[in-house]
Amino acid sequence: MEEGFLFKDVFNPNLVARMGQRINAVSSEFDEDSFYKDIVPKLPPLSLSERSNLIFETLFTYLPDEYNKAINILLSSFDPLSKTCEMTGFEGFYFMPIAKYVSTYGLEEKDFELSMKALIEITKRFTSEDAIRPFIRKYPKQTFEYLYKWTADENVNVRRLVSEETRPRLPWSSVLREFIDDPKPVLNLLDELKQDTELYVRRSVANNLNDIAKDHPQLVLKALKRWKTINDKGTQWIISHASRTLLKQGLPEALDLLGYPSDVKISVDNLILNKEECKMGEEIEFSFNLVSKASKEQNLMIDFVVHYMKANGKTAPKVFKLSKKKLPAEGKLSLKKKLSFKAITTRKYYQGLHEIEIQVNGKRYSKLEFKLKK
Structure with missing residues (x-):
């Protein structure tokens, strides 16, 4: 080029x-x-x-x-x-x-x-x-x-x-x-294409289902539950990729379908921000611990929610994927993540109070607030 x-x-x-x-x-x-x-x-x-x-x-x-x-x-x-x-x-x-x-x-x-x-x-x-x-x-x-x-x-x-x-x-x-x-x-x-041999097609099927899930989550969930019984790796890949919106919504049935039980037994401890104020163009870092309260290993889908200040002075939540982990029985995991406020074309930032919240298997736990400044 x-x-x-x-x-x-x-x-x-x-x-x-x-x-x-x-x-x-x-x-x-x-x-x-x-x-x-x-x-x-x-x-x-x-x-x-x-x-x-x-x-x-x-x-x-x-x-x-x-x-x-x-x-x-x-x-x-x-x-x-x-x-x-x-x-x-x-x-x-x-x-x-x-x-x-x-x-x-x-x-x-x-x-x-x-x-x-x-x-x-x-x-x-x-x-x-x-x-x-x-x-x-x-x-x-x-x-x-x-x-x-x-x-x-x-x-x-x-x-x-x-x-x-x-x-x-x-x-x-x-x-x-x-x-x-x-x-x-x-x-x-899409039902006719669920076992297509080409990833190129299956990726499109998954994206289409993910679109539909934004308005009709239960209809998509019903289809995915039916497809879950099919012994085909390609179809199972579609189920995982098509569930992005359902998982961000924290629907218990979707989490259970993918092996992340909604009745997870954990605590979120020691959620810490590295600073209380963040300027536009900078980063803020948060860290926390996940502690098991169960006697067996648990599959965790770990997300974080940013409550962004909007132009109307109110906050609106946005869910981001963080990690998928196996938490040992009575075990502990330590995680950290940086959140950037550098200018991007897809989001406009507004100064004021923001919040970071931890979400695990669809449930929300600890929350901290910080101030975004110009």
């Missing part, structure tokens, strides 16, 4: 030239020179998504007006399939504006079958997880018929698409509100 490379630079003059050449090779009427000149001078100030939009809008200008003719030309211009499973590098972004073309101009009912064909061919080379969401909204029944068929596709990227595209809150995509309200159709699809 060249020094000074920006993410938006995946859409560059070389990519535009290559696209024009490939399309012209299968359709001599496509004016590749004008296509290039209409795009390249406009690229520099544009963001990644703006560059992609410029390309797909210009494609519409130079391709035939009839959608079926245009898509068949684009499909004929595609490169051979990659031999790798997971998408790596930036080469696949070539197909991002083409996916946008399909989701924008291929939504008429008469074009549905052709659009599904195009999105799958794109998926085999890049992804259509965002582009297919308008079809889910407009044609839920027809699209789900395809999704069920794709759960058994030989191409790993197609199988992953089934899970990734139905995530209620897919990053960088619009929310599928219908699946937040009722995730049962998605859960039925």
Whole structure:
């Protein structure tokens, strides 16, 4: 990668030239020179998504007006399939504006079958997880018929698409509100993928379940309990990875499912902060002891909760993972952790009283407060 490379630079003059050449090779009427000149001078100030939009809008200008003719030309211009499973590098972004073309101009009912064909061919080379969401909204029944068929596709990227595209809150995509309200159709699809041989697919299944658990914890828990009886390592991995939100919520059934009993017998002693005040940009360190009150070994999932001061003057809790430990009978563990208040893009800090609280197997124990200052 060249020094000074920006993410938006995946859409560059070389990519535009290559696209024009490939399309012209299968359709001599496509004016590749004008296509290039209409795009390249406009690229520099544009963001990644703006560059992609410029390309797909210009494609519409130079391709035939009839959608079926245009898509068949684009499909004929595609490169051979990659031999790798997971998408790596930036080469696949070539197909991002083409996916946008399909989701924008291929939504008429008469074009549905052709659009599904195009999105799958794109998926085999890049992804259509965002582009297919308008079809889910407009044609839920027809699209789900395809999704069920794709759960058994030989191409790993197609199988992953089934899970990734139905995530209620897919990053960088619009929310599928219908699946937040009722995730049962998605859960039925994920059930078909729970024993997939590829981690790439199973990771997506787990992330989808974790999304659903934020709104419907009991539904996800019910599915995971059923899957727990399956003698398959991949499925058991999904259960563990999909339970992140359930465990942070401290649900006793989820903890018990993963072998962290909610009736743990411990005490949290000697919780100490290394200072009572912390400045923005600094770190604060806390330490504590876990002491067993049981006559047998116990599995512990140890978290800590930071009660952050918010703009309204009230605190809001955020759970962080700390460690998984085995505590011997009548044994003791000493732990410590640093908490940073260095500026990050995902969280804004406010001065005032904060609290740190220890959580073990879903139960909260000792708590200390400290002041965050500018």
